[in-house]
Amino acid sequence: MTAEGIVVGLIAGFYDVLTSQQVVRTRARGVFRKNKLKPTVGDRVKIQIDDQGTNYLLEVFPRSNLIGRPALANVDHVLLVMSAVEPDFSLQLLDRFLTFFAWQQVAVSIYLSKGDLTGEKALTHLKSDLDYYQAIGYPVFDDWSGLAVKLPEAIGPEQIWTLAGQSGAGKSTLINHLKKDLSQETAAISTSLNRGKHTTRTVQLFNLGKGFLADTPGFSAIDLTPIKVNELGNYFVEFKRASSQCKFRTCQHLKEPKCEVKRLVELGLIKRSRYDDYLLMRTAIANGQLPEYLK
Numbered sequence: 504m505t506a507e508g509i510v511v512g513l514i515a516g517f518y519d520v521l522t523s524q525q526v527v528r529t530r531a532r533g534v535f536r537k538n539k540l541k542p543t544v545g546d547r548v549k550i551q552i553d554d555q556g557t558n559y560l561l562e563v564f565p566r567s568n569l570i571g572r573p574a575l576a577n578v579d580h581v582l583l584v585m586s587a588v589e590p591d592f593s594l595q596l597l598d599r600f601l602t603f604f605a606w607q608q609v610a611v612s613i614y615l616s617k618g619d620l621t622g623e624k625a626l627t628h629l630k631s632d633l634d635y636y637q638a639i640g641y642p643v644f645d646d647w648s649g650l651a652v653k654l655p656e657a658i659g660p661e662q663i664w665t666l667a668g669q670s671g672a673g674k675s676t677l678i679n680h681l682k683k684d685l686s687q688e689t690a691a692i693s694t695s696l697n698r699g700k701h702t703t704r705t706v707q708l709f710n711l712g713k714g715f716l717a718d719t720p721g722f723s724a725i726d727l728t729p730i731k732v733n734e735l736g737n738y739f740v741e742f743k744r745a746s747s748q749c750k751f752r753t754c755q756h757l758k759e760p761k762c763e764v765k766r767l768v769e770l771g772l773i774k775r776s777r778y779d780d781y782l783l784m785r786t787a788i789a790n791g792q793l794p795e796y797l798k
């Protein structure tokens with residue numbers, strides 16, 4: 504009997520595939536080795552179920568992306584953890600992450616962690632910065648209890664979410680909180696096959712809302728250098744929207760006349776720090792530089 508499903512775990516050479524009925528532990532067919540295609544957590548796959556013998560993973564359907572370390576396939580959405588302090592909040596870092604994920608065609612929500620460790624005034628300031636990001640289309644969560652309620656609602660059917668953020672931002676802490684809140688059903692999926700076994704595993708998906716969250720933080724550093732300089736503006740979502748009104752179709756929003764992006768920056772409708780970061784990133788990409796904190 505064959506079935507389709509999603510790889511939710513990779514354990515000691517076995518692939519755990521969640522079908523509409525159950526989790527099936529499978530082995531990958533040798534054909535994958537020949538093709539140099541390694542099935543990955545997040546992959547949508549076809550399997551063969553043999554009640555007497557070995558179950559096989561037969562086919563990997565085309566991926567929308569393959570990102571993070573450990574790698575995860577078909578990521579729909581990143582929950583980006585940005586700490587208020589320790590490490591200090593940085594708009595520059597935020598813009599770099601957002602650009603990277605826009606380039607990877609992954610949606611992003613932002614979670615501000617460690618708000619409890621900073622003063623009220625600084626926190627108000629941070630939140631007003633984040634209001635801008637909310638307005639251009641990135642959902643922002645700035646308190647833990649709000650996130651715990653809204654995150655499961657936000658994860659759509661079969662969507663795969665993963666966490667990103669600087670080292671120390673609070674990704675693991677957040678995952679552990681979320682896992683504690685899991686329903687019986689969810690716990691069953693992630694543990695029933697691993698009870699009492701000591702195996703090394705890479706990344707595992709657990710059910711959250713109608714979809715999945717990876718149990719291992721996917722990103723603490725990103726590399727922007729593969730992005731083409733003249734395409735960078737496409738990954739600043741509000742620049743991209745405005746650019747249809749620029750005089751030149753290929754406008755880079757630098758010194759060109761009748762540039763809508765620059766007009767909106769002057770009017771204060773596009774955040775100036777975003778424009779400044781755009782210029783900085785252009786230079787960094789052109790020079791093949793990786794900022795120190797991303798190395």
Ligand SMILES: Nc1nc2c(ncn2[C@@H]2O[C@H](COP(=O)(O)OP(=O)(O)OP(=O)(O)O)[C@@H](O)[C@H]2O)c(=O)[nH]1
Nearest residue numbers: 616617619620669670671672673674675676677723
């Ligand atoms: N006060 C406070 N501390 C937090 C919060 N979130 C995380 N921490 C603490 O910050 C430290 C780092 O958190 P982690 O969850 O390990 O950070 P991480 O992003 O997983 O870090 P890496 O594994 O290095 O990528 C830990 O000591 C946490 O207890 C928060 O919202 N408030």
Ligand SMILES: [Zn+2]
Nearest residue numbers: 749754756762
């Ligand atoms: Zn322009």
